Amino acid sequence: MDIAWYGHAAFRLRGREAAVVMDPCAPESGFRLNRPGADIVTVSRANDPSHNWIAGVALEATGLARPLDAPGEYEVKRVLATGVRTPGDDGARNVAFVITIDEVIVAHLGDLRGVPEGDAMEELRRADVVLLPCGGGAHLTPQAAADVANAIAAPLVIPMLYQPEAADEVNTGLEPLSAFLREMGVSVEPPADNHINVTRSSIPTAPTVTPLLARGA
Numbered sequence: 001m002d003i004a005w006y007g008h009a010a011f012r013l014r015g016r017e018a019a020v021v022m023d024p025c026a027p028e029s030g031f032r033l034n035r036p037g038a039d040i041v042t043v044s045r046a047n048d049p050s051h052n053w054i055a056g057v058a059l060e061a062t063g064l065a066r067p068l069d070a071p072g073e074y075e076v077k078r079v080l081a082t083g084v085r086t087p088g089d090d091g092a093r094n095v096a097f098v099i100t101i102d103e104v105i106v107a108h109l110g111d112l113r114g115v116p117e118g119d120a121m122e123e124l125r126r127a128d129v130v131l132l133p134c135g136g137g138a139h140l141t142p143q144a145a146a147d148v149a150n151a152i153a154a155p156l157v158i159p160m161l162y163q164p165e166a167a168d169e170v171n172t173g174l175e176p177l178s179a180f181l182r183e184m185g186v187s188v189e190p191p192a193d194n195h196i197n198v199t200r201s202s203i204p205t206a207p208t209v210t211p212l213l214a215r216g217a
Contacts, residue, residue, distance in 0.1 A: 001102040003129065004195035007031030007170065007214035009051055009110060009160050011131055012038065015101040018063070018077035022097065022108045022131070026053040030170035031216035039063030040076050042097040044110020045088070051111060071095055084123045087114035089138070096124060103200045104128050107154065111161070112140060115151050128203045130154040135162030135174030142175060146183035155204045158196070164214045165190070177211055184209060 002014040008031050009023040021038040025031055026049040033056040041059065045051040046069040054067055064076055074081040080100040088094030088111065096116070099106045107127035116124055124130070130152055134145035139161045149157050163174045181188060186209055194215035 001104050001106075001199065002195055002197050003106065003131075003158065003212075004036075004215055005158070005160065005212040006033055006036075006216035007164065008172075009044070009108075009131075009133065010216070011108065011160070012036050013099060013101055013106055015079065018079045018101065019060075020079060020081075020099055020101065021057050022099075023051040023110060024053045024056045025050050025216075026056070030172060031214060033057065033216055040074075040079060040081065041067040042081065042083070042095075042099070042108065043067045043069040044095050044097070044108070045092070046070075046095075048111070068097065069095060082123060084116070084120040086110070086112050086116045086120050086124075089113055096120070098123055098127060104198050104203070106131065107152070109133060109148070112148065114140075114144070115148050121151065124152050125154075127152065127154045129156045129158060129198060131158050131160055133161035134159045134177070134180035135172070136179070137172075137174045139174070142179040142183045145180055149184065149207075149209075153207065155207060156198065157207070157209045159209065159211050164217055170214070170217050181209065 008025040013020040018039040020040045071083045106129045108131040133139045191211040194213040
């Protein structure tokens, strides 16, 4: 299963039988989607175009005609999707999605604003891969993001919603990845690619942070 980052909170998961675009962002975010194809679109914040730019996605005729933007359980083309309500901005609803595709479980935390609790945390802890906001500003601070990463304890963390250091022309107003890495107490090589292939057998055995380049920058 291939995971590609477009920038902001926008990702595409592409498996053997289906593709999922998560939190497609409008051009005003500074990142370009270039109309990726998808069978499923998930949205963490239904009223925010920086997370809900459906016009930027080419929906497949055999997929879902509408985005998934609410808590619940769904299945499309052998892809399992579970939406869980998590802390948002000033009590607003943020929906994190847990996607099972090609036997790999990916949790996209959307615009999470605090450590999830109860059933939401139990669901998120199933994840092999967590797509984690970490750049501060109006999003999780680097320290809070590290707390969330440690609480969920997924083997693989892919950061999002930060200032990509290799995208100087895009000014997000967010902190760079290095701030989050300091809070995690880890050092990693600068990202060299905008996607990663993850299989059941390639999931790390120890917690690992793997940043990606922003494909849409």
